[in-house]
Amino acid sequence: MRGQEHGHNELSGTVHGPAVQAGTVYGGIHIRAEAGAERADHGRSPQTPWQLPPLVRLTDRTAELAALEQHRARSAREGCPTLAAVSGLGGVGKTAVALTWLHTLRPHFPDGQLYADLGAQSPSGPAAPDEVVGRFLRALDVPAKQMPTALAERAALFRSLTASRRLVVLLDDAATAAQVRPLLPGGLSITAVTSRQRMPGLTVDGCHALHLDPLATEAAVELLEVTLADGRVAAQPDEARALVELCAGLPLAVRVAGARLAARPRRQITTMVRALTEERGRLEALAIEGDHNVRAALDLSYQGLSPEAARLYRLLGLHPGPEFGSTVAEAALVRDATDVLDALHDANLLVDAGEERYRFHDLVRLHATAKVEEEESPEERAAALRRMVDHYLATATRAEEIVDPQHRTMARGYGPGPVITTDLGDDAEGALDWLESELPNLMAVIHRARPAGFPAVAWQLADALWPLFLRRKFYDQWRAAHQEGLVAAEELGDTAAQCRMLTSGGVGELGLESHERALEMFERAARTFRAAGNPLGYARTLNYQGLAHQRLGRLDQAAELFERAAAELPACGDRRAGGLARLNLADVALAQGLLEKATTDAEGAYATLREAGDAYNAARAATLLGRAYLARDLLDPVEDLLSTALTTLRGMAADYETARTLESLARLAERRGLPDLARDHYQEALDLYGSVGRAESEAAQRVQARLAQWERRAED
Incomplete structure (x- = not known):
């Protein structure tokens, strides 16, 4: 006969009691067992192993524990064994979560608890599955002389012996799915696997994958308070928050920081905050000599990487920003890096930020930066x-x-x-x-x-x-x-770059309503261009200076500068910039009530900018021309102008200018007696002003006032 590998007989169902795994057997078979009792061998009573390590205090993992319990309940309803894999960064609390869950199940699983450290990060390499399953069999009272030698036979015997038992098994620090599979019990037992690697390979075995993120700030503060247990957290709440934020919510880091403080009862939390504030020494500060060490935990994950994955990990430690896409990794490695990024993600050294983007946990980034400085020239x-x-x-x-x-x-x-x-x-x-x-x-x-x-x-x-x-x-x-940019251009002695930073930066200052500062920047650029003998550059600054004077309410000075720019720029070969100067002239004329001049200048600017192919500024000119027509009660051409401008600006996602065009369309709707359309345009304009941070601007307040007027009219 041939034994059933999973402890099940295809004809009679589950085998209860002793089971023998064998190949072809010749001669008689005699199996004896005492009635009402399972026996491991030769009448000996089986042991009940209780191998799980003791519990560790857990904070803020209620949702994760609930997910594990839901998976167990679903598996029980379906009559299947329960398998769950908990993955995450070293020190994030994977084992603590698994232990908390499994210890609560002891009353429901009276046949024992098995535990094995699979040693994925061990200096001597991961534990061999045949050795681990051998330890499990010995814990289940299989004598050495009855122990099979081959892994397949040991695994089959393990499944048979556990087919009718209700056990919980914790496989801690697993390296691969292949290492785990021979260690899965039979029957309706529960197995939890922890690993620094994500283990999609176990999905085919019905595994529920649970990934642990670092703790939220409040939960990390609670963990610090539990670790200290002396009132310092309650006395220094702000300092405690600062400390756990520097630990980036990593439970191991919080515990290490707390343990170091606990050893010095009179030390303020502020002292530890100062020690961790310096990034270069933060990992060294998160260590207890001869015991827990955040850098050592990360070193273990790093050592398990392939050479290419380790190199990408190091190089990404140079990345200046908070997150990055796959093309950044490609630039670092000078090749497609998709598979290498996947390896780093599976090792939980990168966090998936969505849409093929990744980021480092703060402490992991410091570790990667340290590695690149140590190992790259x-x-x-x-x-x-x-x-x-x-x-x-x-x-x-x-x-x-x-x-x-x-x-x-x-x-x-x-x-x-x-x-x-x-x-x-x-x-x-x-x-x-x-x-x-x-x-x-x-x-x-x-x-x-x-x-x-x-x-x-x-x-x-x-x-x-x-x-x-x-x-x-x-x-x-x-x-x-x-x-x-200006400091860099000055360091290089690049006058052209300095002037670009002054003029473009000055336009930004106008948006910030720092009009005097903007004027100073434009005037400095003008002096630089004049000293360099650059008439075109100088002429362009006339336009910018005019904008500053306009914002300062000096309309006559602004108009004079715009007139000069509109004449000098085309003469220097820049018709487009001349068109922009005329657009600004039209804006000033409209503000001064010079409606015919505003119309003439706006028409000229619109034609020039369209001819230059500058769709954005042509749309701005169309909006201004529409406003001029509205001011003169010339309504017929307005809708086409504004609608065309609106389509262009929407397509460019130019929200601020789109809002200005919508405001003009709302005024047109008012003139035509279309209140609902006017309200819709005003509301959309107000929303857009808010979306670009201009909710408090003069334009937004003007629109808000118009909407309030319409609401009062509706109530009346």
């Missing part, structure tokens, strides 16, 4: 950082070309390459979305470039962000980028 570090920086600069420049082809892009400089870019297609809104989504990284690159030895990148990347800043009004970043 200064030349390799500089080259890898430059490739990542060039990726951002080249892709931002491509986005600039798509969104604003009329912008006078200055020369870009790249390293030895290769230069990896993200494919943005040809869609202007998509290009703007990329710039916006990557803005934290782009700003980080701008601030990192000059100290890293790439000062030109700082001003060039600030310049490439012009279309985003102009359309989506990120004023704080606008100011910061151009301030850093």
